[in-house]
Amino acid sequence: xxxxxxxxxxxxxxxxxxxxxxxxxxxxxxxxxxxxxxxxxxxxxxxxxxxxxxxxxxxxxxxxxxxxxxxxxxxxxxxxxxxxxxxxxxxxxxxxxxxxxxxxxxxxxxxxxxxxxxxxxxxxxxxxxxxxxxxxxxxxxxxxxxxxxxxxxxxxxxxxxxxxxxxxxxxxxxxxxxxxxxxxxxxxxxxxxxxxxxxxxxxxxxxxxxxxxxxxxxxxxxxxxxxxxxxxxxxxxxxxxxxxxxxxxxxxxxxxxxxxxxxxxxxxxxxxxxxxxxxxxxxxxxxxxxxxxxxxxxxxxxxxxxxxxxxxxxxxxxxxxxxxxxxxxxxxxxxxxxxxxxxxxxxxxxxxxxxxxxxxxxxxxxxxxxxxxxxxxxxxxxxxxxxxxxxxxxxxxxxxxxxxxxxxxxxxxxxxxxxxxxxxxxxxxxxxxxxxxxxxxxxxxxxxxxxxxxxxxxxxxxxxxxxxxxxxxxxxxxxxxxxxxxxxxxxxxxxxxxxxxxxxxxxxxxxxxxxxxxxxxxxxxxxxxxxxxxxxxxxxxxxxxxxxxxxxxxxxxxxxxxxxxxxxxxxxxxxxxxxxxxxxxxxxxxxxxxxxxxxxxxxxxxxxxxxxxxxxxxxxxxxxxxxxxxxxxxxxxxxxxxxxxxxxxxxxxxxxxxxxxxxxxxxxxxxxxxxxxxxxxxxxxxxxxxxxxxxxxxxxxxxxxxxxxxxxxxxxxxxxxxxxxxxxxxxxxxxxxxxxxxxxxxxxxxxxxxxxxxxxxxxxxxxxxxxxxxxxxxxxxxxxxxxxxxxxxxxxxxxxxxxxxxxxxxxxxxxxxxxxxxxxxxxxxxxxxxxxxxxxxxxxxxxxxxxxxxxxxxxxxxxxxxxxxxxxxxxxxxxxxxxxxxxxxxxxxxxxxxxxxxxxxxxxxxxxxxxxxxxxxxxxxxxxxxxxxxxxxxxxxxxxxxxxxxxxxxxxxxxxxxxxxxxx
Numbered sequence: 001x002x003x004x005x006x007x008x009x010x011x012x013x014x015x016x017x018x019x020x021x022x023x024x025x026x027x028x029x030x031x032x033x034x035x036x037x038x039x040x041x042x043x044x045x046x047x048x049x050x051x052x053x054x055x056x057x058x059x060x061x062x063x064x065x066x067x068x069x070x071x072x073x074x075x076x077x078x079x080x081x082x083x084x085x086x087x088x089x090x091x092x093x094x095x096x097x098x099x100x101x102x103x104x105x106x107x108x109x110x111x112x113x114x115x116x117x118x119x120x121x122x123x124x125x126x127x128x129x130x131x132x133x134x135x136x137x138x139x140x141x142x143x144x145x146x147x148x149x150x151x152x153x154x155x156x157x158x159x160x161x162x163x164x165x166x167x168x169x170x171x172x173x174x175x176x177x178x179x180x181x182x183x184x185x186x187x188x189x190x191x192x193x194x195x196x197x198x199x200x201x202x203x204x205x206x207x208x209x210x211x212x213x214x215x216x217x218x219x220x221x222x223x224x225x226x227x228x229x230x231x232x233x234x235x236x237x238x239x240x241x242x243x244x245x246x247x248x249x250x251x252x253x254x255x256x257x258x259x260x261x262x263x264x265x266x267x268x269x270x271x272x273x274x275x276x277x278x279x280x281x282x283x284x285x286x287x288x289x290x291x292x293x294x295x296x297x298x299x300x301x302x303x304x305x306x307x308x309x310x311x312x313x314x315x316x317x318x319x320x321x322x323x324x325x326x327x328x329x330x331x332x333x334x335x336x337x338x339x340x341x342x343x344x345x346x347x348x349x350x351x352x353x354x355x356x357x358x359x360x361x362x363x364x365x366x367x368x369x370x371x372x373x374x375x376x377x378x379x380x381x382x383x384x385x386x387x388x389x390x391x392x393x394x395x396x397x398x399x400x401x402x403x404x405x406x407x408x409x410x411x412x413x414x415x416x417x418x419x420x421x422x423x424x425x426x427x428x429x430x431x432x433x434x435x436x437x438x439x440x441x442x443x444x445x446x447x448x449x450x451x452x453x454x455x456x457x458x459x460x461x462x463x464x465x466x467x468x469x470x471x472x473x474x475x476x477x478x479x480x481x482x483x484x485x486x487x488x489x490x491x492x493x494x495x496x497x498x499x500x501x502x503x504x505x506x507x508x509x510x511x512x513x514x515x516x517x518x519x520x521x522x523x524x525x526x527x528x529x530x531x532x533x534x535x536x537x538x539x540x541x542x543x544x545x546x547x548x549x550x551x552x553x554x555x556x557x558x559x560x561x562x563x564x565x566x567x568x569x570x571x572x573x574x575x576x577x578x579x580x581x582x583x584x585x586x587x588x589x590x591x592x593x594x595x596x597x598x599x600x601x602x603x604x605x606x607x608x609x610x611x612x613x614x615x616x617x618x619x620x621x622x623x624x625x626x627x628x629x630x631x632x633x634x635x636x637x638x639x640x641x642x643x644x645x646x647x648x649x650x651x652x653x654x655x656x657x658x659x660x661x662x663x664x665x666x667x668x669x670x671x672x673x674x675x676x677x678x679x680x681x682x683x684x685x686x687x688x689x690x691x692x693x694x695x696x697x698x699x700x701x702x703x704x705x706x707x708x709x710x711x712x713x714x715x716x717x718x719x720x721x722x723x724x725x726x727x728x729x730x731x732x733x734x735x736x737x738x739x740x741x742x743x744x745x746x747x748x749x750x751x752x753x754x755x756x757x758x759x760x761x762x763x764x765x766x767x768x769x770x771x772x773x774x775x776x777x778x779x780x781x782x783x784x785x786x787x788x789x790x791x792x793x794x795x796x797x798x799x800x801x802x803x804x805x806x807x808x809x810x811x812x813x814x815x816x817x818x819x820x821x822x823x824x825x826x827x828x829x830x831x832x833x834x835x836x837x838x839x840x841x842x843x844x845x846x847x848x849x850x851x852x853x854x855x856x857x858x859x860x861x862x863x864x865x866x867x868x869x870x871x872x873x874x875x876x877x878x879x880x881x882x883x884x885x886x887x888x889x890x891x892x893x894x895x896x897x898x899x900x901x902x903x904x905x906x907x908x909x910x911x912x913x914x915x916x917x918x919x920x921x922x923x924x925x926x927x928x929x930x931x932x933x934x935x936x937x938x939x940x941x942x943x944x945x946x947x948x949x950x951x952x953x954x955x956x957x958x959x960x961x962x963x964x965x966x967x968x
Contacts, residue, residue, distance in 0.1 A: 515663025
């Protein structure tokens, strides 16, 4: 029954495999076999080395054979896991929408778990007399779901041939029928779950709590009776009804036993009618109906003591209920226990009321007031009323009525001249909820999401007064105000429609004292939109003042040029370099500084003036909230803050928290609370409701538009992306295999930081070998031609590009490789420019101007230093000489050429060394882009956590084409 649990990486790999169910006796010893999908008889089905760490054995399956579509048995190597160990794989496959047989069995597993959660579990014996739990009793809706799921079973899901007929006649293998196989799987899941002491109590014996199979042939009559009772299709319920009482006296209550036919839900009869045979409907229950009912009542009495008198009654028709019995029966825990025993409870509609609670935020009296939401309402010291509202059914309760009902301590109470029934525990919990005051941002977060959590329960939240008006104003970031914002007269440009909407949103947020993150795609004009916002704020004394822009050093020149072009006459200064100063700041001046300078001069910047606006451009530079850069940026006060970035989330939601907590401090709460409440649930995919709440919360504060959105940039030409595989030279292949051998040997047996460092060293060395042996060997005077497949392909591409008179950007993450390419192009007589992280700011601007003027057709760029901010639309081609392994970063680099202003098609070429670690990562990025964004967002760093076997599988040198497993 035990097996080593699969690691997260192994679970992920198995979700893409075919899965078949291997039934066994008892059901919990059944297993699931996972193997690569077999598309044809000659397709290999090798398992990856990482999966071979799990239990592997040969399994015979039926697969298509030949052009006629017939199936034939074939033995394959498969990972074979017990059902319990396989459940995480199956449910992950279903949640990921992977399709195929693993996802199908995942859907079946979810159905089994749902039925078990509803208490649909019965003890019994397997055909070989072993203790076994199974799912039941099933009602008509359950039976319909089972039949529909069986009808949808893919052929490969039941591809385990049955034993051949005794006559041995050849022919198509016999496969199990879908519905019995599905039912066997559901029972196998059920049999793995309730192995606890409580299960032994419910089953009446310790055998049903043990993992090891117990053979109990002496219990066969009992098991037959239990099976007959539930398989006959009889269900028991309790109908609570009132007994005669005087007009103003509290009524008495009793629970009446009634039976339902599972075969025909319309057939219902009281137990008294069944025992007396007085109703024609009783004939529909069959001869075992009384026994079935008594067996169910025995289990129900074990769950709820007041039913025990029924077991000794001549006719188990009804039981009188005292006040304490009613209180227990109204409690959720008792209802669940009875439901687990197969008994539903039906209450009189005219008496029972459900106590509900909701919160009203923004006003103490619950009535909306007409005042508008002014910025002062969101000041740090502003407080809003957080008041509870309670209701019984449709009747709203005052706090005095709630106290009166709670003090009664009885389930049956008099409310407004009528008797109502409500759980005393619910009343007690409601009474303990007290009205209070909350901060402005807490109140805003509650009304934007429409809910709040208290003591582990989530409640509806309604907004009133100014807060309701503010919520409506913020609900849609691009919704216009009653008076749409027009572009400021001082702007020397005409904003596009989406840029004007962005300006309106920024004005709305900043005028309220809130911040925002403009997260448009690179090249859609975030800079000009921000310049327009600055000019618009100068029109009103309350918002006028200087703007501080913090950006990467490479963008200082771009910001200054665009301000001079689009806001002529506006003063702009660079606070950068040795002679920087902040004297005599003009009221509407732009001050530009770098993140590095800001970190050094944060105190000077904070004291220099009353900043109207502080802008963080390429805000992903402060995505780590614990970095010195992020900490110092938070110390600079401003009337409003705006973040600009094309990638608000590169790796995880903590980065989004860091950006939005800077623009609007306190909006998302403390980081630990944010991760518990939202990030963990969203990133794991376990709580879709959490993702929806987070989206509603951040939507007003983050405006995201993409080039592909309808109407955003219809004039942009097409972009073509191509992966260009190149073979390693003999020298490269030899160096690669030697490095793999030595690197894996060094990694083996290490752990912690030392291991991560060795893995990073190995991956870096392999990438450098793929680039060029001279880079890896650090040669001082290398011979470059003929030694690298990538360099040869780059030559071919450049010959074609230059013959067309076009220009090209060549990105590499290694400055040394860029210098080698620069030297190689110079030897070939090809003019080129080189920009990297060490290039001084004035020189960067000269290089950009030179390329834009056509002085050189090839621009070599360090990916990290030049992947953001630059406008290089002269280029029609982009070459990624090596991969960063983060799609978002590569897209940003490509957007240096593919942006507003580009009027020619852009071709993107990614050079990949065939059969290497680059090839493996490229396949993952291509086939599982969404997964890659999550798993590989941190680049090589995420790969340091692989096991030794997984690492070996990743870096192994393969022949051209890889393997079928690579495609997954």
